[in-house]
Amino acid sequence: MIPIQYSAEVAAARAAGGPLVALESTIITHGMPFPQNVETARLVEADIRAAGATPATIAVMDGTLHVGLEPDQLEALGQADKVAKLSRADIAACIATGGTGATTVAATMIAAHLADIPVFATGGIGGVHQGAETSFDISADLHELAQTPVTVVAAGAKAILDLPKTFEVLETLGVPMIAFGQDVIPAFWSAQSDMAAPLRMDTATQIAQAHKMRAAMGLSGGQLITNPIPTADEIPAATLAPIIDQALREAESRNISAKAVTPFLLGRIFELTDGQSLTANIALVRNNARLAAEISIALADQAE
Structure with missing residues (x-):
């Protein structure tokens, strides 16, 4: 038991x-x-x-x-x-x-x-870390999305990761990557990125229908719903890029690796943005929770 x-x-x-x-x-x-x-x-x-x-x-x-x-x-x-x-x-x-x-x-x-x-709200998923071609540091989140039938609402993958490689792995694993209300995948603290979304849906009802169709077809795994942070709360990608690069260099110089990497990077970015990254993080988690609730309600309505 x-x-x-x-x-x-x-x-x-x-x-x-x-x-x-x-x-x-x-x-x-x-x-x-x-x-x-x-x-x-x-x-x-x-x-x-x-x-x-x-x-x-x-x-x-x-x-x-x-x-x-x-x-x-x-x-x-x-x-x-x-x-x-x-x-x-x-x-x-x-x-x-x-x-x-x-x-x-x-x-x-x-x-x-x-x-x-059936629905889970988070901030951002884990993924392929920078330098994974030598460290093989890849989050278990990606394989979980490929095998466990839960719809996950996130603001994309954490921006400290190698985002193109992360989404390439998800594509290889057959995980639907659905952008909510826009044609590009958001980049965690930033609402926009230069990565085109493979799928777009504009309503919670559509997302719920896709979740149920996967189950009806016997397809394994869940869905990743990438929900952009509200623009009023975001940190533009151009502002973040040099800050993330600095934090990554510092982690490498200190030989920080494995499970210690993400907490270090997030903490250092918090310092370098004077706390703005945490404020944005709270805003995006709350935004994801609201969308996840809408999807869960749509699923419950469709079950009636």
């Missing part, structure tokens, strides 16, 4: 067949300092409720997979030390050994699928 605990709110929504949106927990434990991490998580959950769906923040706590966190659990997770960062490779081991861990995109997709939650 998998030890799964549903929050009271999520349990009620499941019993009523209501729309649910999964949320990851690494943004709480590894993305921001306390108390801003908890405040942001609560804002994102509130956005989903305001849109008419139920949020299900996912984490492993003391060997139990929690789908939805009670307010005191969210507060405790936001202040916890030495929380593991869980992906496909280690989520089962963490549960089996009674550990505590926050879920990445890949682990959240796995948990969402176990809980029959």
Whole structure:
């Protein structure tokens, strides 16, 4: 048996067949300092409720997979030390050994699928890191998208990555990359990029229909919905490019690698943008949560 605990709110929504949106927990434990991490998580959950769906923040706590966190659990997770960062490779081991861990995109997709939650909102997916041709540093998120049938709403892949290689891998793996409301793939903190979108959809209903059609056809994997950050909140790509390059050079000079790369780069970019990157990050996560709620509602409506 998998030890799964549903929050009271999520349990009620499941019993009523209501729309649910999964949320990851690494943004709480590894993305921001306390108390801003908890405040942001609560804002994102509130956005989903305001849109008419139920949020299900996912984490492993003391060997139990929690789908939805009670307010005191969210507060405790936001202040916890030495929380593991869980992906496909280690989520089962963490549960089996009674550990505590926050879920990445890949682990959240796995948990969402176990809980029959078809839609997941995040900030940006992981992908192919710069220099991966020698380091082979490629996120497990990409293969998860190819095998787990969850629709993931993100502002593209994190801009610190090799974006063209990331989207080439997704194409090879057969993952639909759908740009919402525009013809190019957004670049996380920036609404626009020079990468044409393979697919475009303009409504949550279209996205929900595509999700259901994949299931009807027996196609494995999910969909990546790339939702551009609102232009009022973005950092233009031209402004970010030299900042990202500087952070990458510093990481290389300090021999920072593997799981330490992303936290270092995001932290350094926060410093170099005087905190603007974090402000933009919060805005895009909230924007993605609102769209994910619309998609979940559309899926629930189509099931009736």
